[in-house]
Amino acid sequence: MKRSSVIVLLLFSTSLAAAQGSTFVSAGIGIPQKPSDFSSYWKTGLSLGGGIEIPITDWVGLTAGFDLTSFPLNEEKFLEAQGVAGTGVSVSGGGASILTLLGGAKLTVVQTPKLVSAYVVGLFGYLNFSTKEFEVSGGGLSGTLAGGERSSFCVAGGAGAEMPIGKIADAFIEGRYVVDFAASRTAYIPIRAGVKIRL
Numbered sequence: 001m002k003r004s005s006v007i008v009l010l011l012f013s014t015s016l017a018a019a020q021g022s023t024f025v026s027a028g029i030g031i032p033q034k035p036s037d038f039s040s041y042w043k044t045g046l047s048l049g050g051g052i053e054i055p056i057t058d059w060v061g062l063t064a065g066f067d068l069t070s071f072p073l074n075e076e077k078f079l080e081a082q083g084v085a086g087t088g089v090s091v092s093g094g095g096a097s098i099l100t101l102l103g104g105a106k107l108t109v110v111q112t113p114k115l116v117s118a119y120v121v122g123l124f125g126y127l128n129f130s131t132k133e134f135e136v137s138g139g140g141l142s143g144t145l146a147g148g149e150r151s152s153f154c155v156a157g158g159a160g161a162e163m164p165i166g167k168i169a170d171a172f173i174e175g176r177y178v179v180d181f182a183a184s185r186t187a188y189i190p191i192r193a194g195v196k197i198r199l
Contacts, residue, residue, distance in 0.1 A: 021054035021061070026174070026194025030069030030098070034179070034187040041078045042071035042096050047190040053106065063121060064103035067190055071096040073134075087138075094134040094147070098188060100178060101126045102156055116163045127154035127180040154180040162196065170196045 030047040032039045051065015073094035104123035111117040134145035160174030172194055179187040 022196050022198040024196040025050045026192040028192030031189040035184050043074050045071040059108045061106045063106045067100045069098045089138045092135045096131045099128040118161045120159045123156040152180045152182040168198045
């Protein structure tokens with residue numbers, strides 16, 4: 001399934017389910033962690049997300065959503081790894097991105113009514129990792145290196161805090177550790193702030 005189709009399907013499902021709970025949007029950063037090639041050759045990038053929450057009790061709820069994180073290529077470290085740093089060779093493109101579709105449980109662990117609450121989340125879902133093609137030039141070299149794409153199941157755990165900012169709105173900040181089940185064990189840390197609207 002193409003990435004755009006997955007996002008459209010999820011947003012449509014969100015609009016149907018949000019009437020039972022709340023919907024949220026967030027933005028922040030994504031920090032590459034594993035494998036070493038991923039953390040070395042790509043930089044911290046922009047992370048965007050959205051989804052829904054459905055309360056079960058005052059302390060337990062269900063949550064589902066998507067996150068899209070882009071990682072720009074660390075050109076200097078990539079060229080060093082290829083042994084061509086300082087030879088006039090340059091590389092462009094090659095950005096990486098991770099799309100996740102995750103669902104799971106949210107547990108409130110500390111709650112001060114009308115002030116702040118802290119929570120933890122445990123999630124399971126789908127992760128798509130892709131890289132764009134690399135354009136190489138200079139030093140007598142010229143050409144294109146193909147990108148790639150793969151998908152796998154993944155798990156995530158995280159924690160956050162939220163506080164009311166209006167009658168139907170809360171602000172929150174959250175960090176997660178996400179890792180997939182592929183042989184390379186791709187992992188990253190998204191840290192985002194956002195707004196949740198109760199419907």
